[in-house]
Amino acid sequence: MKVVSIVGARPQFIKAAAVSRKLREQHTEVLVHTGQHYDYEMSGIFFDGLGLPRPDVNLGVGSSSHGSQTAAMLKGVEDVLLAERPDYLLIYGDTNSTLAGAMAASKLAVRVAHVEAGLRSFNRRMPEEINRVVADHLSDLLLCPSHTAVCNLAAEGIRQNVHLVGDVMLDVLNWAQQRLATEPSATLEQLGLKKQRYLLATVHRSENADDLQRLSEILNAFNSLDETVVFPVHPRTRKMITDARCQIGKHVQLIKPVGYLDMVALVRAARLVLTDSGGVQKEAYWLGVPCLTMRSETEWVETVETGWNKLVGFDSGRIAKAVYSFNPNSPRPALYGDGFAAAKCVDLLDEKVLPVPSDQSQIAL
Numbered sequence: 345m346k347v348v349s350i351v352g353a354r355p356q357f358i359k360a361a362a363v364s365r366k367l368r369e370q371h372t373e374v375l376v377h378t379g380q381h382y383d384y385e386m387s388g389i390f391f392d393g394l395g396l397p398r399p400d401v402n403l404g405v406g407s408s409s410h411g412s413q414t415a416a417m418l419k420g421v422e423d424v425l426l427a428e429r430p431d432y433l434l435i436y437g438d439t440n441s442t443l444a445g446a447m448a449a450s451k452l453a454v455r456v457a458h459v460e461a462g463l464r465s466f467n468r469r470m471p472e473e474i475n476r477v478v479a480d481h482l483s484d485l486l487l488c489p490s491h492t493a494v495c496n497l498a499a500e501g502i503r504q505n506v507h508l509v510g511d512v513m514l515d516v517l518n519w520a521q522q523r524l525a526t527e528p529s530a531t532l533e534q535l536g537l538k539k540q541r542y543l544l545a546t547v548h549r550s551e552n553a554d555d556l557q558r559l560s561e562i563l564n565a566f567n568s569l570d571e572t573v574v575f576p577v578h579p580r581t582r583k584m585i586t587d588a589r590c591q592i593g594k595h596v597q598l599i600k601p602v603g604y605l606d607m608v609a610l611v612r613a614a615r616l617v618l619t620d621s622g623g624v625q626k627e628a629y630w631l632g633v634p635c636l637t638m639r640s641e642t643e644w645v646e647t648v649e650t651g652w653n654k655l656v657g658f659d660s661g662r663i664a665k666a667v668y669s670f671n672p673n674s675p676r677p678a679l680y681g682d683g684f685a686a687a688k689c690v691d692l693l694d695e696k697v698l699p700v701p702s703d704q705s706q707i708a709l
């Protein structure tokens with residue numbers, strides 16, 4: 345089987361690290377990097393740190409408006425598909441790279457498999473929500489991390505070829521924990537941090553980072569705390585902080601984005617996590633770290649239902665209050681599978697490869 349995999353943004357490199365390894369045990373993979381993320385700390389660091397194979401193709405699209413960026417990717421992915429004629433196109437998550445991959449392949453009648461299918465925030469103002477809905481409706485194989493995701497698809501009439509496989513991010517986290525046991529991260533020491541004596545923050549959602557009022561509320565909350573806040577800053581957020589000359593308290597350590605192993609080390613030793621990231625909410629849960637999510641809704645509703653994640657929006661007073669009052673001690677049941685999701689994804693790809701259609705005219709167009 346030949347699979348073209350599309351990655352482009354940070355969380356996709358992490359997810360692909362699990363699947364790519366399994367896929368290449370038996371099949372041929374052509375790994376395409378769209379170039380959506382390109383700074384070393386947003387891209388190369390993950391290829392170096394996760395053992396992810398180098399991309400076979402880098403489309404180098406870079407940053408631009410949603411339309412221009414997606415269009416450049418669409419053209420680039422189409423060229424690769426016409427040259428490679430794979431059995432499957434594999435996409436991850438909900439970024440513009442995901443959307444472009446799904447659109448390019450479905451127009452060429454190349455089967456699309458979507459890892460992390462079925463997630464919904466039910467907020468169409470999020471670009472990710474649009475990407476997810478379109479990608480799912482164009483996909484031939486829907487690989488879901490949760491029962492909720494399966495139900496979300498059913499509610500939209502998607503019931504065929506939907507499979508609950510669990511979350512490939514748990515596979516990667518388990519791998520990272522093993523790795524850290526033999527090769528500990530030096531990050532805590534380098535940053536002068538003590539276990540349980542700091543908060544870890546990430547902010548990058550466009551609804552928070554591109555809205556100065558919201559970002560100021562979040563930063564004011566951090567500034568008002570009397571605990572160290574370690575904040576690896578996404579370039580989108582860094583730009584706003586720099587352009588708007590936002591004030592940052594001395595106890596708030598703005599650092600460059602870190603590699604995955606260092607991030608896991610930072611999350612698991614934190615007293616509490618403050619984030620608007622999808623991946624970080626789950627990692628905090630799996631690692632038993634209380635999480636405050638600075639959004640109005642989450643796709644990972646189970647983390648909230650179990651009591652370990654709380655939606656606090658972006659009001660500075662509400663965030664600061666929750667930092668001191670949120671102290672979950674409810675049970676923490678296993679969520680999002682058993683840590684073997686990647687193998688299940690690959691098995692399903694294998695099972696669902698249908699005979700190549702006799703009429704190849706569509707792919708030749």
Ligand code: UD1
Nearest residue numbers: 353354355380381382383386407438439440471472579580
């Ligand atoms: C994208 C995804 C989002 C995902 C996030 C993961 C979309 C619509 N959004 O958001 O779902 O959660 O990645 O991190 O696909 N920039 C750099 N260097 C880089 C990358 C970005 O400076 O290597 C800056 C540019 O100014 C760019 C901005 O960050 O305009 C935003 O990057 P972009 O990829 O458009 O969106 P993300 O916010 O990263």
Ligand code: UDP
Nearest residue numbers: 354355576601602603604607621622623624
């Ligand atoms: N991450 C990382 N370094 C950082 C920030 C995040 O390795 O400086 C990891 C994080 O642990 C998680 C993933 O990146 O695995 C989440 O990516 P991001 O928050 O950018 O995107 P989202 O998950 O919200 O789509």
